[in-house]
Amino acid sequence: MPAHPPRHWKEVVADKLSADNAKIPEQWRLSADVIAAAKNRRQIAGDFIEDLLDSETLHITSADGPDLLAAMANGSLTAVQVVTAYSKRAAYAHQLSNLLLEIGFDNALVRAKELDDYFKTNNKLIGPLHGLPVTLKDQFHIKGLGTSMGFVGWIDTFEGKKGTGNEKIFESQVVQELWSLGAIPIGKAPETNNNILGYTWNPYNQRLSSGGSSGGEGVMQALRGSAFGLGTDVGGSVSMPASFQGLFSLKPSSGRISFRGVANTGPGQQVMPTTVGIMGRSVAVLKLVFKSLLSTEPWLRDPNTLPTPWRMEKEYDAEREPGYKPAFGFMPHDGVVTPHPPISRALGIVKKALENSGYQLFDWVPPSNNESAEIHGPIARGDGCPDAYEAIQLSGEPIVPEIANMFPGGKLRQPMPLPEYEQVVVHMHDYRNRYNDYWMASAQRTGTGRPVEAVISPVTPYAAILPGKFKYSQYTSSLNVLDLPSVVIPVTFANKAVDKVGPDYTPLTEKDRLNMDLYDAEAHDGAPAAVQLFGRRWEEERLLSMAQLIAEAVERYTRTYGEEL
Known part of the structure; x- marks a missing residue:
């Protein structure tokens, strides 16, 4: 018999979307009028989605992870109630914003019932994440669900290959750890732009991007469709x-959370490894999830994970360290690009908040971010990205604009010669050494006998971006080059009446001038504005303590003085 012609990629997508939407219970389906209203609104986070919810769903999904655990531990909530509420809200979020490449509500409820039975029998929680619903970026393999990473050609395959026996059976190690801890995966979120679900818009301002590439998970957290989320960085x-969605996040140094069995592009690139990151609505939930994952001793199953448990002695505790006041580095700009006015105001709020609380801040002028730009791109994409190109070619789908520059003219680029690549790696190690030397030398300035504990800086120059207007990433990518952990701390929201480019603004560089020209106070109005705090390599325990200090200082300051400077 003649072979069937290959199906057009749009047909494959249509079947995929139909199958996914069938997994949403009828009683959780939104009307066409509600969906149309959402598309015509500037903001759907907050009141809009919450007005759609019944009181129980709103009450449960408004609580933070530690509070939900306490309620399940005292029997005032069951895991079935929690998973049902979050699954319903996630279903609403998906219908409003196209957020789920994979839907696992049914399996999640089965597991929640098992946890409730365990609690009834043993009168205790099964683990430190008992009953907490989690969503994950669609790179993590979960039994019973597919993994496409947004590639049409990966649908109904195992990482683009058919007949492997791993389809919907294989599970990433970190997912296995989540199950063992009591967490319950309910679905998987997409890359920010893909040909399956389309573009993922910012729910605080739907003219703006959600950021990438874990943008789908960012929006799911902003719309509170799960208790916490995992992405990759x-x-x-x-x-x-x-930062674009007003969330807290932790990007650890490589090797602290297992990456074993996680789908990825460029899997052979291990000089600057992709890391698993955590998103949530508080420092407390970041700490809870990170500490819980370490408690499973992931290094026993993944030789690329450091044999380093949670170190209580690394945390900052004022009672354990009487008289010691941590000092912070402060970098309002990196000498290359000035952040847009909402971000500068957020940085000013943090600075004032810490000074009012008695903390010292020191100017941070390390080896230039320009150097990190010379390192990051060649290491991350020096091979020409052949695996991503091949994945796209499987279906014939178009290349999305966000990665079009990687394939000039739609063609595969030649890889970087190995000797040149090795020179970039040498440069990376030299850059790390000089940056560390600068950090340790800060002990001479603090007066505490210790270097600064952590550094406050922009996450990006932007309070979100207009699509296609992202021009500078070195505030974050430099930390991947350095392999330093970072925590994002939401501070305020862009305000067109306040956040204006001042008459005294002078560009630092030509790149800075071009970047500031992208700022539009009206377009960015309402977008979250955040800062990041980064620490020394493999010191996530200390960094999370410092992030909590800052979050509390900002809360005190804004409660007393307001947010406008």
Whole structure:
């Protein structure tokens, strides 16, 4: 018999979307009028989605992870109630914003029932994440769900290959750890732009991007469709979406959370590894999830994970360190690009908040971010990205604009010669050494006998971006080059009446001038504005303590003085 002609990629997508939408219970389906209203609104986070919810769903999904655990531990909530509420809200979020490449509500409820039975029998929670619904970027393999990473050619395959036996059976190690801890995956979110679900817009201002590449997970967290989320980061792909959506996030140094069994582009690039990052609505939930994952001793199953458990002695504790006041580095700009006015105002709020609380801040002028730009691109994409190109060619789908520059004329680029690549790696190690020397030398300035504990800087120059207007990523990508952990801390929202380019603005560089020309106070109005805090390599425990100090200082300051400077 003659072979069937290959199906057009749009037919494959249509079947995929139909199958996914069938997994949404009828009673959770939004009317066409509601969906149309959402598309015509500037903001759908907050009141719009919450007005659609019943009181129980709103009450449960408004609570933070630690509070939900306490409620399940005292029996006032069940895991079935929590998973049902979050699954319903995630279903609404998906219908409003096209957020789920994979839907696993049914399996999640089965697991929630098992946890409730365990609690009834044993009168205790099964683990530190008992009953907490989690969504993940669609790079993590979960039994019973597919993994496409947004590639049409990966639908109904295992990473683009058919007949492997791993389809919907294989599971990433970190997912196995989540199950063992009691967390319950309910779905998987997309890359910010893909040919399956389309573009993922910012729910605080739907003219703006959600950031990338973990933008889908960022929007899911902003719309509170799960208690926490996991994404991946090799150049700011967790930090940027968190900052654009007003979330907290942790990007650890490589090797602290297992990456074993996670689908990825450029899997052979291990000089600057992709890391797993956590998104949520508080520092407390970041700490809870990170500490819980470490408690599973992931290094016993993944030889690329550091044999380093949670170190309580690394945390900052004022009672354990009487008289010691941590000092912070402060970098309002990197000498290359000035952040847009909403971000500068957010940085000013943090600075004032810390000074009012008695903390010292020191100017941070390290080896230039320009150097990191010379390192990051060649290492991350020096091979020409043949695997991404091949994945796109499987279906014949078009290349999305966000990665079109990687394939000039739609063609595969030649890889970088190995000797040149090795020179870039040498440069990276030299850059890391000089940056560390600068950091340790800060002990001479703090007066505490210790170097600064962490550094406050922009996450990006932007309070979100207009699509296609992202021109500078070195505030985050430099931290991947350095392999330093970072926490994003939401501070305020862009305000067109306040956030204006001042008459005294003088460009630092030509790149700075071009970047500031992209700012539009009206277009960015209402977008979240955040800062990032980064620390020394593999010191996530200390960094999370410092992030909590800053979040509390900002809360005190804004409660007393307001947010406008």
